[in-house]
Amino acid sequence: MTPPEETGQGFIAKAPAAPPAVSLCLNVMKTRPEFLRTASARRQGTSGFLLQARSRGDGETRVQIGFTASKKIGNAVARNRAKRRLREVARAVLPHAAQPGWDYVLVARPAATIERPFALLISDLEAALRQIHKAKA
Numbered sequence: 001m002t003p004p005e006e007t008g009q010g011f012i013a014k015a016p017a018a019p020p021a022v023s024l025c026l027n028v029m030k031t032r033p034e035f036l037r038t039a040s041a042r043r044q045g046t047s048g049f050l051l052q053a054r055s056r057g058d059g060e061t062r063v064q065i066g067f068t069a070s071k072k073i074g075n076a077v078a079r080n081r082a083k084r085r086l087r088e089v090a091r092a093v094l095p096h097a098a099q100p101g102w103d104y105v106l107v108a109r110p111a112a113t114i115e116r117p118f119a120l121l122i123s124d125l126e127a128a129l130r131q132i133h134k135a136k137a
Contacts, residue, residue, distance in 0.1 A: 026094060029066035029103065038066065038103045044131045046124035048116040049086060050107040053132045061100040065090050069108035082108035085121065093125045099133055 029035055041054030067086045069079040086106040098104065106125075108114075113121070 026090075026098075027062055027064045029064050029105070034064065034103065035066050035068065035105060038064075038105045041103075042132050044128040046128050047109075048112050048121045048124045049109055051125065051128040051132065052105040052107065053129075054103050055099070056101050056103060058101065063094065063098045063100065064103040065094065066103070066105040067108075068105060069113070072110045073108050073113070074110075078114060079108070082113040085113060085118070089118070089121045089125050092122055093129070097126055097129045 029038075038052045038054050041052065044051045044053070067083045067090075069082045069086075071079070073079045073082050086108060090104075090106060094104070116124075
């Protein structure tokens with residue numbers, strides 16, 4: 001029996017999945033000045049990472065996110081793993097918890113970012129965002 005997506009002439013291309021319906025536009029920071037502006041603003045430490053955040057105050061609704069992992073984390077493999085985990089945490093939490101017009105940077109912590117259970121990283125980010133946004137009020 002052939003799989004349903006296979007035909008006599010090959011595979012049928014599946015339609016790409018629709019992107020999730022989010023009200024925020026998430027952009028990834030790429031330049032050093034963007035990271036430095038965010039680093040000079042609010043900070044909230046958690047067990048798994050450090051969250052840096054700032055309000056741009058320019059009236060835009062887009063949200064910028066950045067990820068860093070220094071050599072204290074370990075070799076390139078460990079740093080990349082830490083950043084992958086932080087990216088997934090941000091994808092899970094920021095669409096419903098981020099404020100429009102804000103920049104966020106997630107900074108990996110040695111050992112903790114890689115070893116901490118994923119569910120706890122998610123709850124860490126949610127708690128850190130609550131603290132950051134509570135401080136502005």
